[in-house]
Amino acid sequence: MNRREFIYRALLAGAAASLVGCNTQQKSQSVNGFLSACTQGKDQHFVALFSHAGEIQFKTTVPGRCHGFAPHPVNKTAIVFARRPGQFLLELDLQTGEVIQQINAQSAHHFYGHGCFSKDGKYLITSENNYINQQGLMVIRDSQTYQVVAEYQSGGIGPHESAPLSQNNILVVANGGILTHPEQGRKKLNLDTMQPNLSYLELASGKIIDSYQPPHHQLSIRHLAVSTDDxxxxxxxxxxxxxxxxxxxxxxxxxNQLQIMKAPPEVLMAMRQYVASVAINPVANQAVLTAPRGNLVTVWDIANKTLVDSLKLKDSAGVAYDRHGDRLLLTNGYGNIYEYAHQPQQGKQSSIRDLNSSKYGGQQAGVQSLTGSQQIKLKWDNHVVPVSV
Known part of the structure; x- marks a missing residue:
């Protein structure tokens, strides 16, 4: 049985029955908080778990700057992704903060900083670049051994963030369109000819079901989130x-084409052409996008495709709702953690509460600090991921 047949049969079985995760050795202690990468100084890199109150539960040293995370849907572990063009993944114990093992990129490959598990937890899916063939790939690994069981073309160059749809067999992929090579660091090698797209990939066969281009060929689609209705x-x-x-x-x-979410021209210009992170509130059907170059947090109504709120937050970085959609936490490049509260009632404005208050926060006037003065000498990376297992 070849690799494609292997994954096809496994995925069909997953659609027909409720599958358990790969590790049946479950520990009793629950984990509930948020994961993010951070740096201190120029060359000290960490991943950290912090609570809903902004308290750091652990801070683990890692071999290089990290970016995204993939919590296992069943086990108390998560995969940590090196920042693009990264050469390593780390399996992290969420209870202790210990690195269980490191998984290195295959020859002539580098990672793009993101990945996800299949909904049943049996497979880890990573976005990768074959820089010899200049191909974007979605690589399927067995989540027990992390051995590669299949490789599929992503539908474009520069696959970045991806996510499974509610139908476990379909993966949506943000192909950023930007060609890179690890020997040239983060240099973008094809800006004049880039062709970003959003692709839907069938995991059982590797077939690209559909692909859609943004309204301009230099609009790189990097980050995404999927609502409960896909x-x-x-x-x-x-x-x-x-x-x-x-x-x-x-x-x-x-x-039949990607839909533009509308905002006033002054807000779009203030965002300075750059979105770092996306999170969806499953209760209010809203999306929150951070724009660190514009020092903004923006809130959008998904159904109406319009901006409903924007707030100043200096060097805004990661954003994540808890699994119930009750709490939204934000981070920034000055080591601060915030709680955002949107107040739709007439006469009440939105607010950001600083969970680690500092004069460097730079948030809008009138924001009330939740705690006393506490400067954390960390720079949070662009992504925050909730964990609850």
């Missing part, structure tokens, strides 16, 4: 002229 919300990073006004948020759910 609406995909995308955050964009524009690679063209800095004076161009372009959309920075798109949605898609079955239409």
């Amino acid at each position: 609406t995909v919300v995308m955050g964009l990073q524009y690679q063209g002229d800095r004076f161009h006004q372009v959309p920075l948020a798109l949605t898609h759910r079955g239409e």
Whole structure:
């Protein structure tokens, strides 16, 4: 049985029955909080778990700057992804903060900083670049051994963030369109010819079911989140002229083209053509996008495809709701952790509460600090991921 037949049979079985995760040795202690990567100084890199109150539960030293996370849906572990163009993944024990093992990239491959598990937890799916063939790949690994069982073309160059839809066999992929090579660091090698897209990939066969392009070929689709009804919300990073006004948020759910989320021109210009992170509130059907270059947090109504709120937050970085959609936490590049509260009632404004108050927060006037003065000498990376197992 070849690799494709192997994964096809396993995925069909997963659709027909409720499958358990790969590790049946479950520990009793629950884990409930948020994961993020951070740096201290120039060359000290960590991953940290912090609570809903902003208290750091552990801070683990890692061999290089990290970016995204993939919590296992059953086990108390998570995969940590090195920042693009990274060469390693780490399996992390969420209870102790210990690194269980390191998984290195295959020859002529590098990672793109993101990945996800299949919903049943049996497979780890990583976005990768074959820099010899200049191919974007979605690589399927067995979650017990992390051995590669299949490789599929991603539908474009520069696959970044991906997520499974509610139908376990379909993966949505943000192909950023940007060609890189590890020998040239993070240099973007094809800005004039880049062709980003959003692709839907069938995991059983590797077939690209559909692919959709943004309204400009230099609008790189990097980050996304998927709502409970499989609406995909995308955050964009524009690679063209800095004076161009372009959309920075798109949605898609079955239409024949990507849908633009509308915002006033002054807000779009203030976002400075760059979205770092996307999170969806499953209760309010809203999406929150951070724009660190513009020192903004933006809130969007998914159904109406419009901006509903924007707040100043200096060097805004990661954003994540808890699993119930009750709490939204934000981080920034100054080591602060915030709670955002949107107040839709008439006469009440939105607010950000600083869980680690500091004069460097730079949030808008009138924001009330939740705790006393406490400067954490960390720089949070662009992503926060909730964990609850």
